[in-house]
Amino acid sequence: MKSIIAEDLVKSYDKGTVRALDGLNLDVEEGTVLGVLGPNGAGKTTTVRILSTLLRPDSGRATVAGIDVIKNPEKVREVIGLSGQYAAVDEILTGYDNLVMFGQLYHLGKKNSVIRANELLERFGLTDAATRPIKTYSGGMRRRLDLAASLIVKPKVLFLDEPTTGLDPRGRQDMWGVIEDLVKEGVTLLLTTQYLEEADQLADEIAVIDTGKVIARGTSDALKKQVGGERLEVVVESQHVARTLEIVTTVAGITPSFDEGIRQISAPVSTGSKALLDVLKSLDEAGIHPLDIGLKRPSLDDVFLSLTGHSAEAKEEAK
Amino acid sequence: MSAFQDTLIITQRQLRLLTRVPEVLIFSTIQPVMFVLLFRYVFGGSIDTGQPGGYVQLLMPGIFVQTVAFTLAGTASGLAEDMKKGLIDRFRSLPISQSALVVGRTLGDSLLNIVVLLVMGIAGYAVGWRPSSGAGNVALGFLFLLLFGYALSWVGALVGLSASDARVVQNVSFIVTFPLTFLSNAFAPTTGMPRALQYFAEWNPVSTMVAACRELFGLENQFGATAGSFPSEHPLTTSLIYIVIIMAIFIPLSLRRYRNASN
Numbered sequence: 001m002k003s004i005i006a007e008d009l010v011k012s013y014d015k016g017t018v019r020a021l022d023g024l025n026l027d028v029e030e031g032t033v034l035g036v037l038g039p040n041g042a043g044k045t046t047t048v049r050i051l052s053t054l055l056r057p058d059s060g061r062a063t064v065a066g067i068d069v070i071k072n073p074e075k076v077r078e079v080i081g082l083s084g085q086y087a088a089v090d091e092i093l094t095g096y097d098n099l100v101m102f103g104q105l106y107h108l109g110k111k112n113s114v115i116r117a118n119e120l121l122e123r124f125g126l127t128d129a130a131t132r133p134i135k136t137y138s139g140g141m142r143r144r145l146d147l148a149a150s151l152i153v154k155p156k157v158l159f160l161d162e163p164t165t166g167l168d169p170r171g172r173q174d175m176w177g178v179i180e181d182l183v184k185e186g187v188t189l190l191l192t193t194q195y196l197e198e199a200d201q202l203a204d205e206i207a208v209i210d211t212g213k214v215i216a217r218g219t220s221d222a223l224k225k226q227v228g229g230e231r232l233e234v235v236v237e238s239q240h241v242a243r244t245l246e247i248v249t250t251v252a253g254i255t256p257s258f259d260e261g262i263r264q265i266s267a268p269v270s271t272g273s274k275a276l277l278d279v280l281k282s283l284d285e286a287g288i289h290p291l292d293i294g295l296k297r298p299s300l301d302d303v304f305l306s307l308t309g310h311s312a313e314a315k316e317e318a319k
Numbered sequence: 320m321s322a323f324q325d326t327l328i329i330t331q332r333q334l335r336l337l338t339r340v341p342e343v344l345i346f347s348t349i350q351p352v353m354f355v356l357l358f359r360y361v362f363g364g365s366i367d368t369g370q371p372g373g374y375v376q377l378l379m380p381g382i383f384v385q386t387v388a389f390t391l392a393g394t395a396s397g398l399a400e401d402m403k404k405g406l407i408d409r410f411r412s413l414p415i416s417q418s419a420l421v422v423g424r425t426l427g428d429s430l431l432n433i434v435v436l437l438v439m440g441i442a443g444y445a446v447g448w449r450p451s452s453g454a455g456n457v458a459l460g461f462l463f464l465l466l467f468g469y470a471l472s473w474v475g476a477l478v479g480l481s482a483s484d485a486r487v488v489q490n491v492s493f494i495v496t497f498p499l500t501f502l503s504n505a506f507a508p509t510t511g512m513p514r515a516l517q518y519f520a521e522w523n524p525v526s527t528m529v530a531a532c533r534e535l536f537g538l539e540n541q542f543g544a545t546a547g548s549f550p551s552e553h554p555l556t557t558s559l560i561y562i563v564i565i566m567a568i569f570i571p572l573s574l575r576r577y578r579n580a581s582n
Contacts, residue, residue, distance in 0.1 A: 074414060088404060089409070102413070
């Protein structure tokens with residue numbers, strides 16, 4: 001069963017001059033994770049805002065857990081959780097106060113709100129910080145509290161809009177762990193991100209969006225296949241570069257490219273790990289020990305580049 | 320029923336904010352008390368009121384009205400801040416009454432006004448303010464002030480929810496409230512103003528509120544240009560009409576703005 005369906009969503013801003021969504025279609029199977037990947041301004045946040053009832057589309061149709069988001073927004077709100085780009089919690093109140101307040105707003109009653117708040121604080125490793133105002137929290141702690149607030153009543157469908165944007169690597173790792181645990185519990189998740197790595201890590205399926213439309217859809221592997229096969233990459237010390245180039249040429253049957261700065265030789269290979277073994281064996285016979293060697297599958301960055309003709313980052317800078 | 324509970328929870332949140340940042344309460348009361356003292360001792364000596372008890376009797380209603388008028392700025396900046404922080408999005412994605420956040424905020428701001436008015440009343444008493452109309456009328460006067468503050472709080476709600484930037488809100492609120500409170504009979508007789516301003520001051524809701532409070536506190540009111548006009552003859556009625564009009568316009572507009580907050 002599809003937990004989320006969006007059909008032909010169109011949304012313009014500023015009296016039609018900016019078309020944020022231009023006939024966007026997507027669906028998410030119950031209990032799976034869809035990563036919506038795209039650069040800034042692609043329409044990710046607009047999509048989430050429409051699906052979470054905050055925004056009405058100009059045209060199109062959408063259902064969440066089988067409920068029409070335009071006709072029955074108040075019913076949709078009962079089954080969703082939303083955690084946005086900004087940590088939407090009260091900065092002056094403590095973590096505990098925030099969660100109790102949201103619990104009460106979900107009509108859990110004071111007593112159950114307190115119990116639930118403590119459970120969530122414990123679960124997200126915030127018990128020690130519970131009585132501190134949010135403004136003293138680190139970025140990662142804020143995001144975790146924000147996520148906790150969206151889980152007060154276990155949602156059927158969870159929307160996470162760029163959950164790790166602006167976090168340091170440690171905060172990002174923590175957040176990924178938390179999200180992976182949630183997914184194991186069976187929540188349907190729509191996650192937007194501009195980090196290719198993040199979609200790869202968390203999502204079952206990825207929808208790549210650009211200028212308000214889904215331009216590609218599939219598993220991370222399928223998308224990568226679309227871009228092309230594997231590459232063999234090997235880094236050696238400078239005195240061994242010439243010999244290594246010869247070996248890789250023999251194995252790959254094609255002249256490898258050579259990045260002088262990082263002394264990396266790379267070439268597309270069709271035989272996968274066999275090519276890797278062959279190169280290693282020849283290098284060993286020649287007495288060369290590579291500093292680094294591996295088979296690299298194309299990154300989602302490559303996917304984006306080949307789908308849109310521009311890289312995700314480049315577009316961002318152009319804006 | 321649940322809409323009512325939701326609203327109370329939001330109001331509670333706001334009161335909790337006051338306990339977490341007591342400076343807000345302290346400065347919201349220090350400022351009007353400072354005005355009482357400044358006006359009382361700076362202008363008090365040079366303005367001849369022709370009223371028993373001196374300038375402070377006329378001044379206090381003026382400062383009361385000015386203070387509750389600033390509720391507009393309080394509500395506006397509070398809501399603008401919530402918008403900026405994404406809190407409004409969070410509230411709007413919850414299965415709660417879609418008016419709770421704004422209603423709760425305006426009620427919370429009015430509760431703050433009760434405290435502020437109380438402190439000001441005490442400060443006024445200390446510098447010679449003596450309402451002569453009896454406890455009932457004085458209480459009615461304060462109730463009236465709260466009601467006026469509540470109405471303006473809804474104007475602030477619309478300003479706060481419409482602002483593109485929280486920093487603009489303070490300026491906009493200031494530009495709206497400051498001239499309104501000074502182009503009035505609050506601090507000085509309007510008779511000294513140019514004729515056109517006298518008319519404006521006369522129909523200014525701040526003036527009618529001040530006049531109404533003066534009446535309720537047992538003073539004769541003084542009006543400028545057109546003595547005998549409707550607002551000067553019936554300040555209470557006129558003020559009440561203004562309050563009703565302000566609410567009738569700004570409550571639905573603000574609620575609609577809230578529901579479409581991100582459109």
